[in-house]
Amino acid sequence: MRLLSIPLLGLGVGLLIPLSLLAAEPITPIAAPTDIDSNKAEIGKQLFFDPRLSKSGFLSCNSCHNLSMGGADNLTSSVGHGWHQGPINSPTVLNSAYNLAQFWDGRAADLKEQAAGPIANPGEMAQPHSVALEVIASIPGYVESFVTAYGDEAITLDRVTDVIAEFERTLVTPNSRFDQWLQGDATALSSQELEGYQLFKSSGCVGCHNGPAAGAAMFQKVGLIKPYTTDNPALGRFAVTGKESDRMVFKVPTLRNIELTYPYFHDGSVDTLEEAVNIMGEIQTGRTFSDLETGKIVAFLKTLTGEQPNFPLPQLPPSTPATPQPEPYGP
Amino acid sequence: MRLLSIPLLGLGVGLLIPLSLLAAEPITPIAAPTDIDSNKAEIGKQLFFDPRLSKSGFLSCNSCHNLSMGGADNLTSSVGHGWHQGPINSPTVLNSAYNLAQFWDGRAADLKEQAAGPIANPGEMAQPHSVALEVIASIPGYVESFVTAYGDEAITLDRVTDVIAEFERTLVTPNSRFDQWLQGDATALSSQELEGYQLFKSSGCVGCHNGPAAGAAMFQKVGLIKPYTTDNPALGRFAVTGKESDRMVFKVPTLRNIELTYPYFHDGSVDTLEEAVNIMGEIQTGRTFSDLETGKIVAFLKTLTGEQPNFPLPQLPPSTPATPQPEPYGP
Secondary structure, X not given: OOEEEEEEOOOXXXXXXXXXXXXXXXXXXXXXXXXXXXXXXXXXXXXXXXXXXXXOOOOOHHHHOEOXXXXXXXXXXXXXXXXXXXOOOOOOOOOHHHOOOEOOOOOEOOHHHHHHHHHHXXXXXXXXXHHHHHHHHOOHHHHHHHHHHHOOOOOOHHHHHHHHHHHHHOOOOOOOHHHHHHOOXXXXXXXXXXXXXXXXXXXXXXXXXXXXXXXXOOEEEOOOOOOOOOOOOOOEOHHHHOOHHHOOEEEOOOOOOOOOOOOEOOOOOEOOHHHHHHHHHHHHHOOOOOHHHHHHHHHHHHHHOOOOOOOEOOOOOOOOOOOOOOOOOOO | OOEEEEEEOOOOEEEEEEHHHHOOOOEOOOOOOOOOOHHHHHHHHHHHOOHHHOOOOOOXXXXXXXXXXXXXXXXXXXXXXXXXXXXXXXXXXXXXXXXXXEOOOOOEOOHHHHHHHHHHOOOOOOOOHHHHHHHHHOOHHHHHHHHHHHOOOOOOHHHHHHHHHHHHHOOOOOOOHHHHHHOOOOXXXXXXXXXXXXXXXXXXXXXXXXXXXXXXXXXXXXXXXXOOOOOOOOOXXXXXXXXXXXXXXXXXXXXXXXXXXXXXXXXOOEOOHHHHHHHHHHHHHOOOOOHHHHHHHHHHHHHHOOOOOOOEOOOOOOOOOOXXXXXXXXX
């Protein structure tokens, strides 16, 4: 904790006040939740890694939200069933519990609603929910775990998405160098990084990228000052609300772990943080950063990389003769 | 340790002798190696999970040798670049250091030689070795690790396959219930499982499935007594040696963790252990097992499931602007 000593006149002593109370920062520390149901989260972790949720038996949630790589796939757009090219860049699952809504266009209210989408999407995991549930219910290792978590053997979409969401709630990345600085360790950031943060604030970036996730808390038009040019046909919130004012309005992505979640933007068109910062400066704030300024902001952004998921590689319970067979090559 | 008391005549005392010395079993305990270079194995672990070794940036060694699922993909044949259907069932990487040679047809002498194959195979990871090396050399986190392991920055195919092989050497699954029994715990197996093991021995299965890996130590013709019928065009060792006597001769697969590594045989055509046991009985030993006998042998086989890999999910060092871009959808 950074403390400020305020001298009390005539007494010869000082009053120590946490600096964070004096200068509230627009980005705030991020912390893992303390109310996790570990039984549910453990099942969710297994299911997150289980390719049997897909029609092919080859794709899992972790295929595109790879927890070894910042919770994303580091591709312009994701690979789905039959090598289908996805329409949009895969957002990181890290800290996704902080998203005001899920998907780039916010079409799912929460993690639980989101989890159902890719399983059944023909261009993603392509597995009808009924078959996915049949698969899980055929595996005694899963059934036993659901009994432990819920008290009975029912395997429903509600429960399956509930446990996946509970696992995803654990995927918070605390203790980045920036958080250490926020929490009082003045040595955690270099002067370049601090200058980058000041510039990030003074340039207006914090208007959208604020709060514990440094983003994820609002929708915003991409191309606020100048139009965003892209070949990607996605229309953002417009596709959800049909409102003209929502055209090209997307969820502001979190900047947590942004060093790891390249390429950038909803179309995954930008490979480097430098280019991303420059484009954002131009089209969202109307500012042209010098190379020096860009370098400082990028240096700051890299301090937002937190502790990555740290758990043993999950082991999945084996299938049985009753388990529906994967169909990687079928029609 | 099981001990046998042999009375010494006239002395009124007994001589305690480890039973394993008296009745050597054809299957022997399996144990992890003690001479692992942990620096190399750690890099190898990261590379094993790193999809940037593939042209698409989407497929890693772990995609088809999934360490959450018995070191295999549980598919009839594997999915490769562009959703290419692989020609043969993906063998488990678990205990693969015990293989007398690698691949079903033994065309690679050892793990190091094997590791180079799938990276560059156009139907698997499809990445020219030169690009894979360029990718690794562009990532500072890897370069530093290679310096630690080898003393300098050179990233060569020799070193890359060396570290992957070193990691794979660690993938041994000790302490199965069968090993516990072998090492003297008479309570580790049920009577059904023990009867299954006796039947496994008396039926001749141990002729091929012996040693620490319960297989993997010899080549054998599939269809020794009766022909093996399959649509799969693989010809086994014949493709390597060109000898007529090697037609349909394959490496005998390990039975370690066989419960986890379905579907079975080089063509992945059989989904259940029961069917696999029955077919092997018919075509390799000329024996038709009753349902009761099959059940016993399957019960025994399930005691060969050992301790699965247990390490934290690897975290991969991020790419840089110098890193060659993945090309999932290119020609």
